[in-house]
Amino acid sequence: MSLKGKRILIAKPGLDGHDVGAKVIALALRDAGADVIYTGLRKSSAYIAKVAVDEDVDVVGLSMLSGSHMALVSDTIRCLEEYDASDIKIFVGGTIPEKDRAALIEAGVCGVFTADMPLEDVIRAIERELS
Amino acid sequence: MSGLAPRSRRALGRELTRLAQASVAESLAHSAQRPEPSMETARIGFTGAPGAGKSTLISRLARLRLAACRDQGGVAILGIDPTSPLTGGSILGDRIRMDAIANEPELYIRSLASRSSNDGLADNVLDLLVTVESYGFREVLLETVGVGQAEHAIRHSVDTLVMVLQPNAGDAIQAMKSGVLELADIYVINKADLPGAKKSASEIRGIVQRSQAAWRAPVIEISQQHGEGLAKLDSAISEHLAWQAEHRNASETLRRRRHYHVQSLIVRRVAELLDHRPQLLDTTNLAESYAEILQLLASDAKRYSRQEETGW
């Protein structure tokens, strides 16, 4: 399996200013064959949805350390709907408490990745979702 | 609401992905239904080494270009970054330099991977340009990967070609002296805040002034810190587009584009054949491999010769 030909947006919504984790994931995805775009820090949900649509990505990975992940995820999903782009898959990574994971999946997220997860597992999960 | 409607953005995005990933056969099938290229959209290309500051410059320039054509369709930017030959993946990093303008509704930014192209452009780039143009943009700004012989391919694909150089770009200046780089319509000495910019600019002016071409290419010093050079570049582009509208032979331009288009399809088709049938290379001599590839191309030819001629 490979992510060859898949387009992936790594996005940083919310206010935290750390993107080391986001950049590590971006490079791992590239090495798995994907075309990867990174938004930069502190982007609004509306902005992330617009970039995802203009770039026609298969996946948006939301990297969040700020704690407001529930609101940011549902905003992003709503903004994608406005573009008729609900088929773009959303993954979430960062510091997400155990108790919120089920609710994120319920809201429409395809997978939640934590910092302690091996990169190969992250990539395999995305490959599986896209195949 | 100004700019493209949300659903048009979605449609354009999808169409570009499909075309960017199309095989030679798919691209040819598509060409039969494609609209004629209108030449109403101005294509402005930017080339120069990686790190020369092309994306940063395009972002700042796009704001000025957009201000002048907001009501006439706006501006699209296509930014090409290299595909890793080892993994097939890429980091498409041009967009992140364009953050400051990315919220403009009349602007469309699209990042592309070079895929199998090694001429600084991307697979099917002429199809991608025509598709973007069919959405009514007034101007398209195209950023190349900027390696090696990128200049020739982009020269044939755009109306105005801007070459972005850094101060002390000794290699580029040597190359220009030997004549291989003299293809641009406008030269930018970027990062003019760094030492050596004046000297590089005057060297390049010296070379350009000796050129016999009818259009006298301006050499403009620009830095991210100051606005003056940028305004000069903006007007130089408008002047070149106007000059060209008056002087060029449109059918000759379309011919040159078709030349590049056909040639790149054939090169890519040969690469596809070799990828799918590596045994083509297991022959005792070179001429035999060559002949077998020609035979396969000939069977392609039977398939395509019956198709209608299209506007390229």
Ligand SMILES: Nc1nc2c(ncn2[C@@H]2O[C@H](COP(=O)(O)OP(=O)(O)O)[C@@H](O)[C@H]2O)c(=O)[nH]1
């Ligand atoms: N000193 C200086 N650095 C610049 C200038 N313009 C861009 N840069 C830097 O040059 C680097 C490469 O810029 P980028 O636009 O990505 O170059 P590209 O690879 O040609 O698209 C970045 O670190 C920019 O911040 C400038 O006018 N002066």
Ligand SMILES: [Mg+2]
């Ligand atoms: Mg760039």
